[in-house]
Amino acid sequence: MNSPQARFAPSLDSLDPVLRKKFAQVTQIFAEMEQVLVAYSGGVDSTLVAKLAWDQLGERALAVTAASPSLLPEDLEEAIEQAQVIGIRHEIVETHELEDPNYAANPINRCYFCKRELHDTLRPLAQSRGYDYVVDGLNADDLSDYRPGVQAAVERGVRSPLAEVGIRKLEVRQLSRQLGLPWWDKPAQPCLSSRFPYGEEITAEKLRRVGAAERYLRSLGWRQVRVRSEKDTARIELPPQQIHEFIQKTDLEALVKAFQAAGYLYVSLDLEGYQSGKLNRVLNSV
Known part of the structure; x- marks a missing residue:
């Protein structure tokens, strides 16, 4: 297996110094985790997280996508293709949020029950494979929006490296483009x-x-x-x-x-x- 240094050699000189600092901080987070499972939807945020995890950890990083009726089949196919381009190991699990009446009733905190189902699926998988950490693609801008799913993730010990270092949505796209990810301008596609x-x-x-x-x-x-x-x-x-x-x-x-x-x-x-x-x-x- 190639070393992280061999896989990861982008030029970040053109980035704003503040963003370069955030990038250094987020890569250090992954280096300290040592092994990680990425909650990977195929959106631009979680795909950047998957890329960063792979560059730092190689085979010690695993991306997992949840398949359910709320995900378009073509979006799942895109997630698969993007993971292949990155090189990260990728698995698909099924989630069953529609079977939860709290979710199906579509209350204002529906996303809480969605993320609860997701991370109640991912956490046991991570533990069974020896991964101490589950991470997601939450960015700093998401923290100012109404996102009840964040609570479910926090309750289950999920970390959000992009948000932790203050990387915002525009910066996610800037970093993705600089790292050569062809989907850096992919439109947001929530469930x-x-x-x-x-x-x-x-x-x-x-x-x-x-x-x-x-x-x-x-x-x-x-x-x-x-x-x-x-x-x-x-x-x-x-x-x-x-x-x-x-x-x-x-x-x-x-x-x-x-x-x-x-x-x-x-x-x-x-x-x-x-x-x-x-x-x-x-x-x-x-």
């Missing part, structure tokens, strides 16, 4: 359960329906897109600057037919455009 308003029950069929709708939009070339699902209505969200182009270029009749074939009765376009965490606005009005 499909985040498409439903709090209080609407989540089922496997609803996840399939919203997944099919987003898959159709992706097939048209729209990378950063959300389909917000509320009962029989689908509401499409795109970056504000792309709305006009979307209306001009899209065969709207074909789109409506595709969405109706997926199971929706009504299709709408959010004229405000995509904003991360938009569904959390209801929390501020209570």
Whole structure:
């Protein structure tokens, strides 16, 4: 096996000195852990963590992805491909959050029950393989958002190296690009359960329906897109600057037919455009 130094030789001279310092701190964290299991979704954050773990620890790092109905199959395939590019060992486990009525009821702290299921699956796996640490891709910006899943991770001793040293989302992308990761600008892709308003029950069929709708939009070339699902209505969200182009270029009749074939009765376009965490606005009005 190559030494970490042989695998890891990027030039970070062009980075801001503050970010170079954070990078040195986060790599030191991994070196001190000695062996680690990465909760790896395939998103840009956890993929950077997997890359850093591999560069420092080699075969003493393991990336594990949880497969469930809330993860699009193509997102799982991307996670597999990215792990292969990095070189890190990668395994897939199944999680069963939909079987938890606390999760399926979709309360405002749904993510707590999701992360509880995830880490109650990963922790025993880590212990059985001799890994003292489980780490995730939480970054410093996530700490200022409403993320009840963080509590579940903390309760189970999960560490968040990026957040620990103050690496923010933009810096995650900067480091990923500098390290030569081709998916450094990959759009955020939270689980499909985040498409439903709090209080609407989540089922496997609803996840399939919203997944099919987003898959159709992706097939048209729209990378950063959300389909917000509320009962029989689908509401499409795109970056504000792309709305006009979307209306001009899209065969709207074909789109409506595709969405109706997926199971929706009504299709709408959010004229405000995509904003991360938009569904959390209801929390501020209570």
